[in-house]
Amino acid sequence: MLFNKLNNWLKLSVRLALTVMVCGVLFISSAYPAQATPSRTTDGEASLNRIQAKTDSVARSNPKGINEVTKESQKGLNEVQGGADKDKMVSPEDASDATTIKEQAANLLDNLTN
Secondary structure (H helix, E strand, O other): OHHHHHHHHHHHHHHHHHHHHHHHHHHHHHHOHHHHOOOOOOOOHHHHHHHHHHHHHHHHOOOOOHHHHHHHHOOOOEOOOEOOOHHHOOOHHHHHOOOOHHHHHHHHHHHHHO
């Protein structure tokens, strides 16, 4: 009888300790996700400030006609963003140069067998 009570108490304490540890890990991992990246937090701020300034000026002015919007959007990605970070985006030409997983696996097998 005493052994069963001790066994039940031990099981409950281990469950409680594991539950507390799992909850702690989940809390810490959700509270600090930005520390997983090595970049600085101000990297994208400069281009976003330019985009925000352009957005504010467009919002204060009168609505543009379709010809003005089309001409402005031809300069870059869209009217407001312009060409900001265009060089960082993947274009279809860049994607065609990439190797597929099948090709990578074949290259790996060729390297292993040779």
